[in-house]
Every structure is written in structure tokens, then in C-alpha cells.
Amino acid sequence: MLDQSTELQSSPAQNADVLVDVKDVSRSYGNIRAVKNLSFSIRKGEVLGFLGPNGAGKTTTMQIISGNLAADEGSVTIAGHDLLQQPKAAKAALGYLPEQPPLYRELTVNEYLDYCAALNRIARKQRKEARERAKESTGLLDVGGRLIANLSKGFQQRVALAQAIIHSPPVIILDEPTIGLDPIQIRETRGLIRELGKDHGVILSTHILPEVQASCDRVQIINNGSLVLNETIDGLAKHMRSLSLTVAFRRPPAPAQLEQLPGVTAVQSDGNQHLQVLHHPGSDPTEEIVRLATQHDWGLYEIQPLGVSLEELFVELTSEKSQT
Amino acid sequence: MIFTIAWRELKGLFLSPLAWAILAVVQVILAFLFLSHIEGYLLLQPQLAALRHAPGVTELVVGRLFASAAIVLLLVTPLLTMRLISEERRSRTLSLLFSAPLSMTEIILGKYLGIMVFLTVLLFLIALMPLSLLMVTSLDGGMVASGLVGLALLLAAFVAVGLFISTLTQYPGVAAISTFGVLLLFWLLDWSGKEDNLLAYLSLLNHYEPFLRGVFDSANAVYYLLFVVAFLVLSVRRLDADRLGG
Numbered sequence A: 001m002l003d004q005s006t007e008l009q010s011s012p013a014q015n016a017d018v019l020v021d022v023k024d025v026s027r028s029y030g031n032i033r034a035v036k037n038l039s040f041s042i043r044k045g046e047v048l049g050f051l052g053p054n055g056a057g058k059t060t061t062m063q064i065i066s067g068n069l070a071a072d073e074g075s076v077t078i079a080g081h082d083l084l085q086q087p088k089a090a091k092a093a094l095g096y097l098p099e100q101p102p103l104y105r106e107l108t109v110n111e112y113l114d115y116c117a118a119l120n121r122i123a124r125k126q127r128k129e130a131r132e133r134a135k136e137s138t139g140l141l142d143v144g145g146r147l148i149a150n151l152s153k154g155f156q157q158r159v160a161l162a163q164a165i166i167h168s169p170p171v172i173i174l175d176e177p178t179i180g181l182d183p184i185q186i187r188e189t190r191g192l193i194r195e196l197g198k199d200h201g202v203i204l205s206t207h208i209l210p211e212v213q214a215s216c217d218r219v220q221i222i223n224n225g226s227l228v229l230n231e232t233i234d235g236l237a238k239h240m241r242s243l244s245l246t247v248a249f250r251r252p253p254a255p256a257q258l259e260q261l262p263g264v265t266a267v268q269s270d271g272n273q274h275l276q277v278l279h280h281p282g283s284d285p286t287e288e289i290v291r292l293a294t295q296h297d298w299g300l301y302e303i304q305p306l307g308v309s310l311e312e313l314f315v316e317l318t319s320e321k322s323q324t
Numbered sequence B: 001m002i003f004t005i006a007w008r009e010l011k012g013l014f015l016s017p018l019a020w021a022i023l024a025v026v027q028v029i030l031a032f033l034f035l036s037h038i039e040g041y042l043l044l045q046p047q048l049a050a051l052r053h054a055p056g057v058t059e060l061v062v063g064r065l066f067a068s069a070a071i072v073l074l075l076v077t078p079l080l081t082m083r084l085i086s087e088e089r090r091s092r093t094l095s096l097l098f099s100a101p102l103s104m105t106e107i108i109l110g111k112y113l114g115i116m117v118f119l120t121v122l123l124f125l126i127a128l129m130p131l132s133l134l135m136v137t138s139l140d141g142g143m144v145a146s147g148l149v150g151l152a153l154l155l156a157a158f159v160a161v162g163l164f165i166s167t168l169t170q171y172p173g174v175a176a177i178s179t180f181g182v183l184l185l186f187w188l189l190d191w192s193g194k195e196d197n198l199l200a201y202l203s204l205l206n207h208y209e210p211f212l213r214g215v216f217d218s219a220n221a222v223y224y225l226l227f228v229v230a231f232l233v234l235s236v237r238r239l240d241a242d243r244l245g246g
Helices: A058-065 A087-092 A109-119 A124-138 A153-165 A183-199 A209-215 A233-239 A255-259 A286-296 A310-323 B002-015 B017-050 B057-081 B086-090 B094-098 B104-135 B141-168 B172-191 B198-202 B204-212 B218-244
Strands: A018-029 A032-043 A046-051 A073-078 A094-097 A171-175 A201-206 A218-223 A226-232 A244-249 A264-269 A274-279 A300-305
Touching: A018 A058, A018 A201, A032 A046, A032 A058, A032 A073, A032 A201, A032 A226, A046 A058, A046 A183, A046 A209, A058 A073, A058 A171, A058 A201, A073 A087, A087 A094, A094 A153, A109 A124, A109 A153, A109 B002, A109 B094, A124 A153, A124 A183, A153 A171, A153 A183, A183 A201, A183 A209, A201 A209, A209 A310, A218 A233, A218 A310, A226 A233, A226 A310, A244 A286, A255 A264, A255 A274, A255 A286, A286 A300, B002 B017, B002 B104, B017 B057, B017 B104, B057 B104, B057 B141, B057 B172, B057 B204, B086 B094, B086 B172, B104 B141, B104 B218, B141 B172, B141 B204, B141 B218, B172 B198, B172 B204, B204 B218
Parallel strands: A046 A201, A046 A218, A094 A171, A171 A201
Antiparallel strands: A018 A032, A018 A073, A218 A226, A244 A274, A244 A300, A264 A274
16 A cells, blocks of 8 residues: 555666655654654655654654754765755755744845845845745735834744745745735745645655645655655555445435445445445446436435545544554 | 855845844943943042052953953854754754855855954954044053953854854754853853862963953963864864764
């Protein structure tokens, strides 16, 4: 079910596009192994959703990739530069929005962004342009002259986001970017992430599942420091394929009548008007049921495939692993 | 890149009332001490006139002013350096520097330079006091200059200690009190009794006094430079270890 190997073994031809390559990274805090032999990669034009329950190692991984934390073992390569051997070149290709926005509250938005532009070695002449571009894409144009301390949490979050993209780095790491935003801002931010995903590689760490479905191309679920799922959004649909139907009739037939249909493995009745129909993958009996229902006048008024939601998949993967 | 960080540090200082308060307080206290030294000199003047090799006004007033300035600044420097790294660690802004294309050395030197520029301003204001005497008398220019160089080197050492201690903690208060303690200890080391033991040699005070007498001994200057370099290297190492530790 969890086919990681195809994703992890990238052929040399694909390597040209690989922006972040994480190899066998481990990290311990004292006796606690926060991240164990983690390996994955991100290509250009890809938004990677990084999911996991609290304490699974998401933030630790983000910190390792962003150079805030050194890995005990393993290597991180960003845009072809090893993070330990050539830290400056690697970090120049990187924009990082940490979990807590790194803001100097005594500066105005413009001053702060200018400082960030300078830190990222943007030439003096281009700083203003870079700053305005970052402000525009994060919706900060109206607050440029205001003190960061006086901004609301949502605006502060956006300033931090602007900081991460000001030098338009190839790799953007976002640790829970939509925290504290209102629903409209969340939609805008997701739109921005999608936009960024077109020519950058984006890693998005979050525990908000719809966010992943809305803005990511690929999903990784981490639990207890190890990857338990690494799958494209399309591939994810396979995991979430429906294998059962809920059918409701005014005048329900005997379950045995439905069990005879091809592909159906079992039918359970809830004693009321609802029937639960389980079927084989690949043979969906919906059409057949509808046909029979009109033929025998069962009074069909509801038929619904029961999909596995990302949430259920998430719970299944993270709880099954933590038991072993 | 170092200048970018230094500039922000300096700007941050002047955006908070702390820098202004420090400038004002130091100036008021030193002005008062300066006046009392002048008064003392005026009282002594008749007796000095009778001596053959009497110490001049530069040594009696300016030298004593710089000696007092050292004590006052020993109290003040920890307040300036306490926030350097600890505040950034506390408000999680350190990750901004860590994920930017900067080396740890650049971060440390930038921070160090920022505070040193501020202290140069302070030093300039202090220097104005003895220079005002030029209106009424002549001064031994070499002795004033050597005193200023000595004070600058001493401050450079103070800041290096403060910066290092600020990298150790995330509580500015802890950094301030520890820096103060360490500086005072280095100051008092020569009280350990015998004149020529190692502890006395390490004392910050022993290397400062010759400057006030107008003696520029390169060994003393080198002592301060080594002191600064040692603590800056320790700071860089400590910041680097931040990524290794948990």
C-alpha cells in the first residue's frame, strides 16, 4: 500500500530538477529520536505537503532542511549544494517561514523586509523592487509603513511569509503558514502557495488536512520520525477509493437479493431502511442496484459511495504505526 | 553583510529608549564626577604649585575621569549586550539569521560591531568633557589620547564578554547579571594578593591603568585584543553549537 521506493529512487535524468534531496537524516534530542532515517526529495514545480500528528518530527525536519538544526546523520542537499559543505550557497536558495514568525516588532514592515532582502544578499538597487513584489503577493501593500508590533496576527503571519519569498528562492519551506489567518486570507494564501509551486519547490508542513488537498501535489505523512506515506495527490485517490456503498430504500429488499449481484461481497442491513453494500475494488454495482430498484419498485432514495477521507487515512496510518 | 547586521542592531538600539537612557545617565554621572574632580584639583592647586614634579591637570582630572568612566561603563555595558543574542533566541528571530546565507562569524561580528559603534558615540561624548578644558588650560594631548584608546580597548573587551554570555541564554536578565559578574570578577582579579601572580596578570584593571598614566604599552593593547578575539571565537562556537544542541 505504501509504495515509497518508486518516489525515492530518482534516476539521474530526473536529478536535474531535484531541488531538495534529503538522505537518511536522523536527529535525536537526548534519548528521544525525533527523526529516523528520513529520505525524500522535492522537484521543481512541486508542492509537497508534510503531514503528521503533533510531535511526529515535522518541525524538526523543517528546521534541519532550513539549516536551523544540524542532523546527527545523513545529508541535505539544496539546489545542488550540500547544506553542511556549502551552507551559504544552499541557504541562498532557500526561504523559510518558521512555526513562529521571526519578526522584529520594533521595525515597520518596509524596514523589516528591506533588512531581510539585505540579509539574503539582494543588491541594494533591487531591494525596493523585491520588497514591493513580496508585499504585493502577500497583500501587504497597505501596511508597509506600519510597525509590525501593531499589526494583527494574520498580518504578522503574512509579513513572515513575505520574508520567506522576498528573494524568490528556488526552495520555500513553510511551517504551518495559515495559522492565525481568517478564512479569506487562508484561501488567498493557498492560492499563493499554488502560484509559488509553479516555478519553485515548496514544502508545506501542516496538520490541516484540507489544506494539503487544496494546495499540494504530493503528500508525505510522518509519524514517530519516519515516513509512513509518500504519495502524489492522484495516487492518494487510489488509497481513498470507495469500497462500499450506503443505499437507502423506502421498501428495502432482502439483503440476499443484492448479494447475488456481481462484485458484491457482503450486504449488511441496519434494520431500518439503510443497507451497507461492500464490493470488490474495480466492480462498482451502483448502476445495477439502481436498475433493480426501479424494476422492483424498492423506492430507492439515497445511494452514496463511502470514500475514505484523507483524515481517515491519516488516522489509520499514524495510529497503526504507533502501536507497533 | 556584517554591516547590515550591525546597522540593524544600532537602529534597534536607538528605536528603544534604552540607548537614549544609557547615553543620558552615563553623561550625567560622568559630568558630575568630572566636576568633582575639577573641584578637587582646584583645592589641591596651592600645594601642587609647591611641588617640583607635580602631576598636571591631565593626569589629575582626565585620568581620574577615565578611571571613573571605566567603572560606570562596567555597570552599563551588560545592559547593552544582554539582548544581543538572547532576545533573538527568545523571540525566535534567530532562525531568520540561521536560514539566511550568513556564516556564524558574520552574525557575531555584525552584532559586535553594532554595539561598538554605539559605544564609540558614547566615548566621543565622554571625550568632549576633558576637551572642554582646552578653553581654559592646555592639556597633555598624548595622555588624553592614550586614555581614550585604553577606554576603547576596555569597552571592546566588555562587549566581547557580554556578547558571549548573551549567546548562552535566552533570558536577557540572566545575561546581564552574569556579564556583570564576570566583568567585575575580571576587574577584581588583581586583589588576589601578590603582585606578580597569574590572576593579577589577567585582571582587566591592571592593563588599563598604564593607559591612564599615558603609557601605551603594546603588550597591554595585545592583551585586550586577545581577550576580545577569545570571547568572539567562543561566541561563534556557541552559536554554531546551537544547531547541534536541542
